[in-house]
Amino acid sequence: MCPTLLENEDRCLGGMTFFAQSHPIELCGSNGLPLTPNSITIYGRSQFLKTINHPNLSTYLDIIRSKHERTIVVAEYSGESLTNKKNLSLDSIVKIAYQSLLALQHMNDVGLVHRHLSPDNILITKEGNVQLYNYGLYYMTNGGKNVSFPIGYPKYTAPEVFLGTKVSGIKVDSWSLGIIIAECLLNQPIWPGVKLAQCLRKVLSLLHSETMIFERLARENNCYDTYQAVPQELRDLVDSCLQIYPSKRKTPAELLQLPPFAELLKKDAKEREENLYKNVIVRKMDELYYLWQLAGGDITMELKKQGMVRSRPPILSIPNLIILIGQMFGRRDTAGLLDLRVVKVPLDTLRQRLSHIPYTANYPRLTSQMHVQAQDDLTDAASQLPLIIRERDTEYQFYRIVLYDRLLQIYPITREAIIREAHKDIPPPVRGAVWAALLGIKGDIQKRYDMIDKETPTHTDRQIEVDIPRCHQYSELLSSGAGHERLQRLLKAWVRDNPYYVYWQGLDSLTAPFLYLNFNDEARAFACLSAFIPKYLHKFFLKDNSAVIQEYLSKFSQIIAFHDPQLANHLKSISFVPELFAIPWFLTMFSHVFPLHKILHLWDKLLLGDSSFPLLVGLAILKQLRDSLLTSDFNECILLFSDLPEVDIELCVKDSMAMYQKTPGSITYRRHQFDQSKAMHWTEPEPGTERMPRISIDDLLNLLENTPDQVIIVDIRNNIQFERGAVRGSINIPFTSVQLSQTDINTLGPHAQPLADNKDSIVVIIGPHDQNNALFADFLVSCGVMGVCSLQGGIYALRSKAARILVPTR
Amino acid sequence: MAEESYVEKIFTFKFPTCTTNQEYTLEIPLKIPYRGSIKELMHRIMTAFKLPCYVETDLLKALEQAVHELTLQFHDEQAEKLIDAARKGTLDIEDIIKNWEKIYKQKTVEYAEPVGTTDEELFAAAYHKLVHSPSLEPILQAEHEFGKAVTEVIQTRDKDIERLTKQQTEETHMAVETLESGSTEKSINEMTARHFEEQSLLQGHWGSRVDALKLEQRRQYRNWIMRLLEEQQTNMLPTPVSSPMIPMLPMRPGFYTINNNEDKNTAEFPQLEESFTTHVGSQMKQMHNIRILTGDVLDFCRTKPNNSGMDPTPQRLQTALGLYSNDLCGLVVLSDNHVGSYSGITKELCSICQLTTEFHFPPIDDQLEKIREDVKEAVAWRQAHHREGSDPQTKKSTTSKSLQTGDVFITRHSNLAQVHVIFHMVVHDSLRSGDINSRHPAILGLRNILKLACSNDITTLTIPVLLVHEMTEDMTVEWCTKRAELVFKCVKGFIIEMASWGRAELKNLQFLVPKGMSEEVFGTLATMLPSIFRVSKSLVFKASSNPQTPKK
Secondary structure, eight states: OOOBTTTTOOOEEEEEEEEOOOOSSOOBOTTSSBOOOHHHHHHHHHGGGGGOOBTTBOOEEEEEEETTTEEEEEEEOOSEEGGGOOSOOHHHHHHHHHHHHHHHHHHHHTTOOOOOOOGGGEEEOTTSOEEEOSTTHHHHTTTTTTOSSOOSOGGGSOHHHHHOOSOOOTHHHHHHHHHHHHHHHHTSOSSTTOOHHHHHHHHHHGGGOOSOHHHHHHHHTTOHHHHHHSOHHHHHHHHHHOOSSTTTSOOHHHHTTSGGGHHHHHHHHHHHHHGGGSSTTOOOHHHHHHHHHHTTOOHHHHHHHTTSSOOOOGGGTOOSEEOTTSOEESOOOOOOOBEEEEEEEESHHHHHHTTTSBGGGGSOOOOTTSOOHHHHHHHHHHTTSOHHHHTTOHHHHHHHHHHHHHHHHTTTTTHHHHHHHHHHOOOGGGHHHHHHHHTTOOSOHHHHHHHSOOSSOOTTHHHHHHHGGGSSTTSHHHHSHHHHHHHHHHHHHHHHHOTTSOOOTTHHHHHHHHHHHTTTOHHHHHHHHHHHHHHHHTTTTSSSOHHHHHHHHHHHHHHHHHHOHHHHHHHHHTTOOGGGTTHHHHHTTTTTTSOHHHHHHHHHHHTTSOTTHHHHHHHHHHHHHHHHHHTOOHHHHHHHHHTOOOOOHHHHHHHHHHHHHHSOGGGGOOTTOSOOSSSTTOOOOOTTSOSSOEEOHHHHHHHHHHOGGGEEEEEOSOHHHHHHSEETTOEEOOGGGOOTTOOOGGGGOGGGHHHHHOSSOEEEEEOSOHHHHHHHHHHHHHTTOSSEEEETTHHHHHHHHHGGGEEOOO | OOOOOOEEEEEEEEEEOSSSSOEEEEEEEEEESOOSOHHHHHHHHHHHTTOOGGGHHHHHHHHHHHHHHHHHHHHHHHHHHHHHHHHHTOSOHHHHHHHHHHHHHHHBTTTSOOOOOOHHHHHHHHHHHHHTSTTHHHHHHHHHHHHHHHHHHHHHHHHHHHHHHHHHHHHHHHHHHTTTTTOOHHHHHHHHHHHHHHHHHHHHHHHHHHHHHHHHHHHHHHHHHHHHHHHHHHHOOSSOOOOOOOTTSOOOTTOOOTTHHHHHHHHHSOOOEEEEEEEESSSSOEEEEEEEEEOOGGGGTOOOOOSSSOSOOHHHHHHHHHTTSSOEEEEEEEEOSOOSSSSHHHHHHHHHHHTSOOSSSOOHHHHHHHHHHHHHHHHHHHHHHOTTOOSHHHHHHHHOSSOOTTOEEEEEOSSSSSOSEEEEEEOOGGGGTSOOOTTSHHHHHHHHHHHHHHHTTEEEEEEETTSOSSOOTTOOHHHHHHHHHHHHHHHHHHHHHHHTTTOOOOOEEEEEEOTTOOHHHHHHHHHHHHHHTEEOOOOOOOOOSSOOOOOO
């Protein structure tokens, strides 16, 4: 019997919470904007902690910013804290010291200082391994600057910390660890029962100590005998930690080189090699946390249950007085104390939810086509459900994540498979990676990004600085200091990397989704942006981009007329042209128009389509506004677009997909698009001259072959030519017989009835002269006929390419 | 905050070239501690000095090593400077200990004085629980009965005082008329003195009676609530214990007459009202309900008794349920800078508050008294913080001993009809007529109010849109529209500003227009709203063959 999925899962979640310091009064930053609340600054900074992955450091999983400047930190919490362990053997003490040092060394490598080390924060797992907990508090609060409480336990804090307010270096942790090991070795707490002030005095009095600190502590604690029993090399270890002068104190990396650890180091290296291929199917903790949340887990609720989030009725905290400048008086506020308790939450909720899934589901077998049969059954069944529902279904998300995880591990050979799966849906946790795959990102992107100079000032800096604090600022990530900094680096990098292009306002919005998804991976965000722009916005960022934009917008007008002649006619009658509203839409691929959570769903599909897809998204938005547009005059339309009403994004995506499928490729060809493979022999008239799009002969032949009942061909040559040879089933309406001024379809006579009744067929106009074709197409649209386009090259194209389908009509 | 401390060090890098025997030497200034990526720095150096690619690895290593060592050195030096100072005694160790002790005791649970839940919080929790249980009805009933008892006494008092005043007036009248015949100036003076004495005696008498009654009621009520909770918790009683109304006061039903003239008053003008659901924000839209209505600002406070006077009014139910919740109701009242109950709108407000007992918060007089103390502190603070302000207007405001336009004092209430929190914004009379712009202190005060509302879970806020409470002759239609437009636009801006930090909780916004505004002007203001705030698209149902479920 195969064990179920999480049967042997011991890892738990730990939640803790604290308050950020609120800014004293209404202050403004150097840019004149109000200061970012400290909790947001913390939120942004702490994202980096999520990337830290080390066996002896508990993984940071989530940082939640809640009301009234409260921050909640979720991290893995496995095992028990060292505080509860007594009578440890020498071996286990050495092991604890060793693994703590490994953890500290890794922290130092990535630039962190713990500053908060204490037995409470050293967790010992069931297997006896160390995991440091809460090691990011000093970092995420910017060295304690964003909070009002002190960081560090008085007893374990290095004495120099108390003397000044300077930023601490990595050696303060060596001191703390020294005290902790000393306590373990002496097997009793140092200075038991000492009051706070006395404790501080004792720590500071060590400054004047002339003897070795460890020895002195032992004497103070009346356990000199125990001290003497400690092996010399361990005494040396503690002494190397507890040096008053930091220059004599060793760093964690140096401490690891001491004799007690020599054997462990050797053993470790061996084990690492042996275990390389073991335990490959342990699910990562962040995935479990994500699923746990979907299964109904809520860390805030858990904290509340334990009384850690005490909700004081807000009416009791309102101040008495607030003067003009924003200073408050008579505030009755008692919240804000640092409570270091951690709430340990097992993953039970998730375990129950997934209890019927066997363990093997963690690692499904991929077929040679990078395919998992069970997935297809699953997604087929679920495809009818709205995306929102699918994104909230624990089990569904589990299976999807497992699959994507496998596919992404061996990307890029699985690119095709990823694209196929992305057509179904993309689970939020892997979206950043999947987008990169869809955009074909590969290679050493980190190095490429590193090589770009993002610091040297340029003349666009000023504009970038102005735009960033206005870009998607409702998002906590992007409004944080870290968010601003990273967005600036990305934008500067792009400008520097694309010397032929310039920074146009809107690039910031365009970059935002990539940064949002890859907040801890700037290189990938940059690579995505660099791939996205040529694909969808080729040449949009030229210094003179007017020709490109003009062509794009006139194509958009044609698409409107092609799919919705009634709307097009109305907009034309009030001369409301796309130039008035659609430039920011396309220049930012709608990222300036929608909030991030909508952009993500929109771009999920956008990335699967080609560069014409955005045109149909624009049309889908218009479709939602259609009723108001049809009844509005010019001024009302301007107002409507100046503050766009809420758009139903799921409907928008659905509509645009449907229309995208109904639109032959050649209808959307542009001279300025990046992919010129199909448009090679395309000769389009000057943008803006023709109201209706043209269709290529290849597309027409395709349509005739595959869906002949979806095409209505209107032949506008004279009867004689028509009778001599025409496409079967086509309607002959000689151009000369049409009175263009009479925009009524009924004037064409009974044989034009199919045009009037047309619902979703494409009407292709074939004639000898492009000019007449265009005029007639224009006429049909004015009559309200849908799906009108003219054949590129007219009858001659047909004759040269596929003369066989021209048959005599009599 | 001071700039982060750093030192500048020179990093030297030497590398050989293949062609000559010369060694190249680079000297690069580094800021220690170095923030940023060393790899990027390396690449920048490579490009800037056009270094050959074979030095890349060496340069990176050397850089990393140098930064690491220099950083250690930097921290060591910093720390050792302090340690030496401490050892020499230049640093006052006792002072340092005291400071740290203070911080630890103030800011961490571990060392702070253990604070239990305050009485206030305990009572709040009990009340909140009870009003969300079957006990709600008896509680409201009891509050109502208590209130009625106080109101009755107050009415008797008012009648008594009225009677005395009338009697005295007659007496004075008589005396003056008979000035020549019987009474002398002296006797009249004596009489006036006696009248005054009588008046204050009566006032005092009633005052103490009302206070005693309220005190007693408050005590009884609070005890009863706690008892009720206890019993509910132990017995799990579906029905609560009987009300605490000890037959202490005889009930005289049908006593209510006081508000009759009020009713007439409101009947004079038709109540005008219009509401919208709006979305604001450029990308992330926030939904709000916006209402514009006419009415007197105090109508939100007055509890209007229904005909029988036997049952509590429905508004009270809403207010009681919301009192300790995260959905508070706030009201902006324009006040003068005398934080007192002797004049103006504050006086009227006080008398409304005093009609019934305040069971939860200190009585309004006490609250105002506390605020007056805070004002002193605020004035001192203002003087301390803005001495350097050169601009004459700020100078004037900082030297003044009282509150300024745009300052707001706040009172909390549990016995009013529709509000929990009243923001008293201090304004000057000039606001009645003059033109103002968006930098006017009153507007900035409004911003503070909105900010406070957002951060304190006040989700319904009523704002007098013209920043006046009464219509006067000189308020032209143009003036009204201009003022309203300014307030609408500024409020919209503030809401967007608050939302930008992702915490705008304000759900309902009511714009109050003074009674007596013509329907026409009201209409103009009301039509302004949907154009300034973006009104949500109304749901349009279309008749189609296949039924569609409407999507949000």
